[in-house]
Amino acid sequence: MTKETERPEPKNPVEDFLRMDRIPHIWCSGCGIGVVVSSFTDALRKSSFDLNKLAIVSGIGCTGRVAGYIKLDSFHSTHGRPIPFATGLKLANPELKVVVFSGDGDIFGIGGNHFIHAARRNMDMVVICVNNFNYAMTGGQVAPTSPTDANLSTAPYGNFEHPFSLPYLADACGASYVARWTCLHIRRVTKSIQEALDKKGFSLIEVIAPCVTLYARRNRLGDGLNLLKYYYDNSVIQHGADTRTLDIGYQGKMIVGKFIDRERPTFLESMNTHMKKALGDKYVPYGEQP
Amino acid sequence: MKKVKADPKGVLTGAHYLDGDFAIAEGALAAGCRFFAGYPITPSTETAERFAERIPFVGGIFIQMEDEIASITALIGAAWGGRKVMTVTSGPGFSLMMENIGLACMMETPLVIANVQRGGPSTGLPTLVGQGDMMQVRWGSHGDYQIIALSPDSPQECFDLTIRAFNLSEIYRVPVFIMADECVGHMHEKVVIPPADQIEVVERKWYDGPKDKYLPYKPDKDLVPFMVKAGDGYRFHTTGLTHDERGYPVINAECQDWNVRHLSDKITKNADKIIKYEEDQIDKADVVVISYGITSRVAYRAVQLARKAGIKVGTLRLITVWPFPEKRIAELAKKVKAFVVPELNLGQIVHEVERCSAGQAPAVLVSHCGGWVHDPEDILKAIKEAAK
Ligand SMILES: Cc1ncc(C[n+]2csc(CCOP(=O)(O)OP(=O)(O)O)c2C)c(N)n1
């Protein structure tokens, strides 16, 4: 009879992609962030990418902790700044594919300006934004993504501001790939991440996820599983939807899908093409594969 | 430390007539800088313009970012991508960079920032000189840390010190600052750029041990950890959080003590190798004038006049401002009657002189709020007073 301890542990396939020496993670049980991380590691498992050439950058927040758990070259930068950090990383070493994994407040609040310009430049990177409609890490304050009428700790009588529609913003700024899902669309999130990894240029994948501890509790929206399911059930898949129609109201229906998938030269391609035209043979091309 | 000859592609060998801003750009290219991210601000913009003009023929990146926060953060990313990196700015942009200067210190990232100082606070005097950021460069980001700051007094020194700044940043894995000022930045003088094989460049302290043994924050004998870059298969982690040798966050007082003391120690314990100053007629001096940047050139006029008047006056020009040459000042304090410290601010470095002198000799500030340089007569008056 084999003793309990001698039985080989069944290995979870995500373990290859996680820093197991850092588990348990800090997220609350029922938090949606972990679900998105699973989709991400699943996408890594399915993709043919050389994982040594993939880097991940996070900002600060609950979602900002993702970089710390992923076994890639991983960078935990400052609040709002993962996109410029990723810009530097990518331009310094163009053979890298760089993923930015961070929260809605990080990327669209404090870091909004960087998002706008990275999309405009079509900087080659994949931005995965976990939108939990609030600044979770600091205790559930109002965010630029908080739906009007939702209750937040710094909007204790309800939010009266109008939130950003992230896909609409990304589209207007020139992103090459834009999708939105809820985190329970597990396979679709995985597929979008795979597509974005294969895409050259700037990609945004917005994933709506419950923050059970703060946003859900404050607004009495039930436990994590309930809200996960609520978001899923209240979403309508509409690929290619006009990005002007993607506003999210408080506990309302939300349109999800792949909205944008287009070809535009990346920053580096534009630079090399333009400089060759302007300077001819005197130009020393940068970062082109031989 | 691995020293190599400069890559000739970046070296514009010859005698040139350049302003300090241009000389900084040439120094960076000669030192092997191939990544520049910046945002325009007077009086530093010419460095960015020069780099943008030159880099297509050398091979590298110039990118004008959306602001200075993005610029400094992109530098940190690019350094971890394996490049030597720099940006330039002035007061308002420098203020915006502060948070991520802390990140660079915490991640032990080599990078170079030139601050061509103008009059502050706020928008202040965009086109006119100041030296008001000398304490900000030392203390501006939150928490305890150490940086290195150099202060050039001529376009030639802008070139030379930029190369040194890159070398120091690689040796100590720390942000190094070139604290220039509007006068030096915009002054045109002869700048001699030597042949590439006469320029010594320090290579990054690359790790080449077994991949699974790599610890990004394990101090080496010289206290500086080895570095790797993204894409080489180390799958390492780095964070702005307090971290252990693995680069993993550890949120307690013990790790904080280890981490923060390390950031400080690697500079303070190597300070003798970093500190440089220039002295003149100091041995028998009754009064020593301590100055830096453009002010040292103005002070020199006052010193000449004082010597003519028979006063025994020596000079100490700070080339490295941070870490501060505390031992030397303490030594001199025992011998001299007084120090005279002219600055284009209401008193910054003078406080350091006072601290090091520890009551042994008074430090007399000759202040000036900036916008123009001192009248040498004002410095002369202070020297005469101090010599009494
Ligand atoms: C410059 C700065 N300001 C404020 C903070 C405090 N802070 C930490 S996380 C955070 C909000 C994070 O919100 P989000 O990006 O949506 O991530 P979440 O926690 O919701 O996943 C804030 C305001 C900080 N770390 N840095």
Ligand code: SF4
């Ligand atoms: S506070 Fe909210 S977002 Fe943060 S870990 Fe808990 S549930 Fe997730």
Ligand SMILES: [Mg+2]
């Ligand atoms: Mg959030």
